[in-house]
Amino acid sequence: MKISSLEEPATITARNLLGDILIRKTSSGMTSGRIIETEAYTEDDPASHSYNGPTERSSVMFGKPGYWYVYKCYGIHWMLNIVCAKQNNGEAVLIRAIEPVDGEDLMEERRGIAGPDLTNGPGKLTEAMAVDERFNGKVVNTGKLRLMRESHERITYESPRVGIQDATDRYWRFYLKSNYLSKVAQNDLGRRRN
DNA sequence: CAGATGATGTTCT
């Protein structure tokens, strides 16, 4: 069992979340997956929603750690984040990819396909796990969407974040080697972190 | 394969 706290800064929490298990329960059944790719976002970060202080959308990021931050991207996809760092620090970690653990058949049903494309991207995993705005601002360890902290012994890598234009020199994307890494990230030059 | 593009709607200037 992992003891690291979500009060740690995003750049540390993003790494600590690797290997943890997301668990989603619905009336159709349970799905779960291992987190294998994350990105850190902070207030001091032109690419972050919290960069210009709290807004109606980003205020959750400035709240207490251990809450979900869910927002809609390009009008289509839900993005799942975990708020971290101490209250009033606008920091969060975006979950970019997971490996299915349980309920893969239900994920295939929701996504309409099978294989690595099930969960190898931030918008894909929320569809596979039936995550939407209902979880925004909710506590991470209560309710139908939970996080199980897990230790892992896999090698960790870090590299620049993807899909953004600002601060691309920051190595704030973290991942484990996996067939389920996000498409846009599969061929980049990450450096080993442990 | 790689690269371009349209979908689609909320947020912020």
Added chain:
DNA sequence: GAACATCATCTGC
């Protein structure tokens, strides 16, 4: 009115 922490699909090799 522009930008956007994306994805699926289409084009042309």
